[in-house]
Amino acid sequence: MAKSNVIIVGVNFDEDPRDLTLEIANHMGIEFQTLSQQDLDLLGLKPPNVLPTTYVLSPANEVMAKLIGMQTEQDIIDALTHQGLTLLNQ
Amino acid sequence: MIKPINIPIAALVVTLLTCSLDVVSGAAAQTQLQNLPSPAPSNSSLSRVVANESGEIYLSWVTQNAGQATLAYSRLSSEGWNTPKEISQGDNWFINWADFPALSVDSRGMVAHWLQISAQGTYDYDIRARFYSRDSQAWTTPKTVHTDGINAEHGFVSMLPLKDGTTLITWLDGRETKHGDPLGAMTLRAGIFDKYGSIVNEWELDHRVCDCCQTSSAMTEKGPIVAYRDRTAQEVRDIFITLLIDGVWTSPRPIHNDNWQIAGCPVNGPSVAAKNEKVAVAWFSAKDDTPKVQLVMSKDNGLSFSEPIVVESPNTNGRVGTAILDSGSIVVSWIDTTEAARIMLSRYDTNGEFLEYTEVARSSASRRSGFPIIEAVGNSVFITWTDISSVPQIKVARIDY
Numbered sequence: 001m002a003k004s005n006v007i008i009v010g011v012n013f014d015e016d017p018r019d020l021t022l023e024i025a026n027h028m029g030i031e032f033q034t035l036s037q038q039d040l041d042l043l044g045l046k047p048p049n050v051l052p053t054t055y056v057l058s059p060a061n062e063v064m065a066k067l068i069g070m071q072t073e074q075d076i077i078d079a080l081t082h083q084g085l086t087l088l089n090q
Numbered sequence: 091m092i093k094p095i096n097i098p099i100a101a102l103v104v105t106l107l108t109c110s111l112d113v114v115s116g117a118a119a120q121t122q123l124q125n126l127p128s129p130a131p132s133n134s135s136l137s138r139v140v141a142n143e144s145g146e147i148y149l150s151w152v153t154q155n156a157g158q159a160t161l162a163y164s165r166l167s168s169e170g171w172n173t174p175k176e177i178s179q180g181d182n183w184f185i186n187w188a189d190f191p192a193l194s195v196d197s198r199g200m201v202a203h204w205l206q207i208s209a210q211g212t213y214d215y216d217i218r219a220r221f222y223s224r225d226s227q228a229w230t231t232p233k234t235v236h237t238d239g240i241n242a243e244h245g246f247v248s249m250l251p252l253k254d255g256t257t258l259i260t261w262l263d264g265r266e267t268k269h270g271d272p273l274g275a276m277t278l279r280a281g282i283f284d285k286y287g288s289i290v291n292e293w294e295l296d297h298r299v300c301d302c303c304q305t306s307s308a309m310t311e312k313g314p315i316v317a318y319r320d321r322t323a324q325e326v327r328d329i330f331i332t333l334l335i336d337g338v339w340t341s342p343r344p345i346h347n348d349n350w351q352i353a354g355c356p357v358n359g360p361s362v363a364a365k366n367e368k369v370a371v372a373w374f375s376a377k378d379d380t381p382k383v384q385l386v387m388s389k390d391n392g393l394s395f396s397e398p399i400v401v402e403s404p405n406t407n408g409r410v411g412t413a414i415l416d417s418g419s420i421v422v423s424w425i426d427t428t429e430a431a432r433i434m435l436s437r438y439d440t441n442g443e444f445l446e447y448t449e450v451a452r453s454s455a456s457r458r459s460g461f462p463i464i465e466a467v468g469n470s471v472f473i474t475w476t477d478i479s480s481v482p483q484i485k486v487a488r489i490d491y
Contacts, residue, residue: 013357013457014186014187014457014458015456015457015458016458027212028212046455047407047455047457049356049358049376049379049381049407050352050354050355050356050376051302051354051355051356051357052354053354066379068352068353068354069325069352069353069354070353070354
């Protein structure tokens with residue numbers, strides 16, 4: 001999916017300081033980008049009620065889907081398809 | 091080094107780029123809120139307030155400085171807070187906004203716990219505890235509460251002093267999550283410990299529970315009651331209770347069938363309070379993506395419960411507390427998220443009729459603000475929380491009804 005037109009980013013649910021978030025991500029082997037609190041504020045995303053939660057955002061950063069629980073790549077592809085979005089390999 | 095590696099770190103976002111003394115508002119005229127001075131220094135958080143059977147109030151908290159975490163407490167006397175005393179200190183603690191130290195007190199002594207990293211795994215941490223006897227006026231050396239010896243998650247502790255001087259400790263135990271195919275589930279366990287910290291008895295109360303929601307316990311006339319978030323094979327995560335009656339735990343059962351089916355964890359446990367034969371349980375749910383704080387009451391020691399009362403919906407993120415006053419009325423603490431987060435108290439009479447709201451303080455929906463904790467003494471409620479508007483600082487207030 002990393003080579004497609006979809007970008008995956010992570011959010012630290014616990015809202016730790018930025019340097020700590022990066023340390024945790026490194027510790028957990030998370031290679032995708034993590035958002036800062038400022039990024040989140042711009043997106044206007046409210047904290048989810050359940051962990052993990054996955055949001056599918058449109059190119060205009062509108063929430064198109066909210067997926068609760070662990071998601072496989074196919075789950076995300078299905079969610080994109082359900083929203084009429086197409087996964088393009090690049 | 092303190093490793094504040096936190097409970098489920100990442101809510102994933104998938105972005106397609108190319109694609110003082112106040113008469114409180116809304117409250118009865120006689121209700122007064124008094125902000126108390128805090129005995130905790132700056133950079134303090136993770137506080138709890140707890141009372142002994144005489145109604146003496148104790149406050150515990152954690153401070154973090156230069157990689158070192160310290161658990162301390164203070165007792166509220168007629169002259170104010172006593173000089174804070176240190177319980178334990180470490181540079182290898184698991185520090186988390188939802189899973190944090192507790193203090194249990196009675197006339198015979200105290201028990202305090204903290205969480206200590208046990209291995210390299212993100213959630214490998216042990217429950218460590220010290221036991222204080224008023225006879226010897228000394229704390230024991232730190233002891234590990236669980237005996238599995240497995241590097242796994244152990245936490246979300248609740249503690250309850252028993253009449254014979256022992257202490258009931260309940261916790262989430264991840265020993266089963268490290269083996270099996272598929273891996274086992276988080277379990278709920280409990281043990282009774284004597285004043286030296288030795289195990290008198292130990293049980294597995296539930297073989298499959300929600301992974302990171304707080305447990306809660308209280309003493310009924312029949313015996314201890316424990317409330318927790320269950321997890322069925324179908325991922326229904328409703329609130330269950332079990333009671334220890336005459337040395338036997340009752341079969342776990344739901345207090346209400348929310349039927350909240352979620353393949354994830356809300357990090358939002360229930361809160362149970364008991365006084366004489368009365369029991370009250372408050373909890374959070376968000377079925378159909380609708381956040382809700384509810385309350386059920388029992389007049390028969392938790393053997394049966396009323397239909398739920400909706401304390402708030404949908405403008406809440408839960409983080410509930412429950413207390414029962416001498417008058418019999420029930421107080422529920424919760425977070426209002428209508429605009430900026432506010433710490434709220436709702437009071438109900440013994441029949442569940444709503445009496446009043448009390449706004450305790452402006453807060454933050456941020457996890458760093460933690461879980462407010464309440465405790466009833468007489469017809470007053472003491473509440474503690476963390477103010478994160480600048481350097482984290484423990485706050486304490488008293489509400490007289």
